[in-house]
Amino acid sequence: MIDQVQQLLPDLPAGERVLLLLSGGVESSTLLRLLRRGGLDPEPVFLDYAQRAATQEWQSVTAQCQQLGIAARRIPMRELGEALGKLRPHRFHVPMLYRNLIAISVAASVAGALGICHICMGISADDAAVDSGSRVEALAPLRNHLAALGHSLRLPLFELHKAEIVKLGQGLGVEWNLSYSCLLGRAQHCGACPQCLKRREAFRNAGLQAADVQYARDY
Numbered sequence: 001m002i003d004q005v006q007q008l009l010p011d012l013p014a015g016e017r018v019l020l021l022l023s024g025g026v027e028s029s030t031l032l033r034l035l036r037r038g039g040l041d042p043e044p045v046f047l048d049y050a051q052r053a054a055t056q057e058w059q060s061v062t063a064q065c066q067q068l069g070i071a072a073r074r075i076p077m078r079e080l081g082e083a084l085g086k087l088r089p090h091r092f093h094v095p096m097l098y099r100n101l102i103a104i105s106v107a108a109s110v111a112g113a114l115g116i117c118h119i120c121m122g123i124s125a126d127d128a129a130v131d132s133g134s135r136v137e138a139l140a141p142l143r144n145h146l147a148a149l150g151h152s153l154r155l156p157l158f159e160l161h162k163a164e165i166v167k168l169g170q171g172l173g174v175e176w177n178l179s180y181s182c183l184l185g186r187a188q189h190c191g192a193c194p195q196c197l198k199r200r201e202a203f204r205n206a207g208l209q210a211a212d213v214q215y216a217r218d219y
Contacts, residue, residue, distance in 0.1 A: 004168070005034060005037050005038045006038070008034060008038075008156040009034065009035070009038040009040065009154075009156060012040055012118065012154075014038075014039035015039065015040070015041055016040050016117075017040075017041045017042075017043055017115075017116045017117075017118070018035055018040050018042055018043065018116070018118045018119075018120050018154070019043045019045055019107055019111045019116045019118065019120065020035060020043065020045065020120045020121075021045055021047065021103055021104075021107055021119070021120070021121045021122070022044040022046055022061050022064075022065075022072060023046065023057050023060075023061070023122075024046075024056075024058075024059075024060025024061045024064065024180040025057075025179060025180065025181045026162060026165055026166060026169065026179060026181060027122030027123070027124055027157055027162075027165055028121075028122040029060075029064060029169060029176075029178075029179045030122070030157070030165050030166075030168055030169035030172060030174055031120055031121075031122045031156065031157065032044065032064060032065075032068070032070075032174075033172035033173060033174050034156060034172060035120065036068060042070060042120075043073070043114065043116060044061060044065055044070060044073065045072070045073045045074075045107060045110055046058055046061045046073065046074045046075065047077055047103055048074055048075065048076050048077055048078055048081075049077040049080060049081035049095065049096055049099075049102070050077070050078040050079075050080075050081030050085060050095050051081065051094050051095065051185075052093045052094075052183060052185040053093070053180065053183060053185035054185070055185060056180045056185050056186070057180050059180070060178055060179055060180035061074075064175070064178050067175070067178070073110070075106060075110065077106070080096075081095045081096055084096050093184070093185075093193075094183070098133050099133065100123070100131075100133040100134060100138070100139075101133060101138070101142070103121070104146075104153065107119045107121070108146055111151055112149070112151070116151075117150060117152060118151070119146070119151055119152070120154040120155075121153065121154070121155055122157055123139070123155050123157065123158055124157050124158065124160055124161065124162055124165060125158065125159055125160055125161050126161050126162050126198070128158070161202075162198060162199075162201075162202035163201075163202045163203075163206040164206075165202070166202050166203055166206040166208055167208070170208055170211060176211050176212055176213060177213055179213070181195045181196060181198075181199045182195060182196050183196075186216070188213075188214065188215070189213050189215045189216065190215065190217060191215030191216055191217035191218065192217045200212070
């Protein structure tokens with residue numbers, strides 16, 4: 001585990017502050033524990049951009065951070081999210097197109113204000129397979145732009161699939177009952193939305209179904 005942590009977090013000295021975009025999902029929850037295990041000082045930031053699950057996600061973020069004695073920051077962006085969502089022909093659970101572009105830009109602004117050099121985000125190999133904003137072609141220019149501003153964009157999970165991240169998080173001691181992935185924003189994971197289905201598949205492939213949350217809809 002120590003070797004894997006060092007491999008995923010190269011060139012970051014102990015005690016270094018790292019801004020973590022934390023949503024409470026599988027990937028960012030794993031990153032929170034990874035940064036702590038690596039001896040770093042995570043500064044969690046949650047973006048509320050009017051996503052349907054914002055309330056439950058924020059509860060997940062605060063619960064996980066309180067467990068580790070860390071204070072999380074919430075950045076209110078609901079008006080922006082709602083305004084952008086109204087431009088689209090249908091209502092979506094996630095209202096903003098090119099979410100990663102906006103999230104990274106906001107994170108850079110927050111990091112600059114706080115004097116933090118490193119920004120960490122939980123993009124996985126599975127994200128890159130289905131989301132154009134999570135691919136190297138989209139992220140490389142952002143990384144270069146951030147570097148010109150004195151920041152680095154760290155994507156420790158970029159080459160890992162969700163099942164591998166579940167195994168990593170389990171080894172790091174993530175309490176999965178505190179995490180949240182459902183798109184619908186209900187108190188209990190619905191079990192049927194795209195994010196719930198991906199989560200269930202990942203835990204099943206990792207052989208850790210017993211560690212996962214309870215779903216309202218079973219299969």
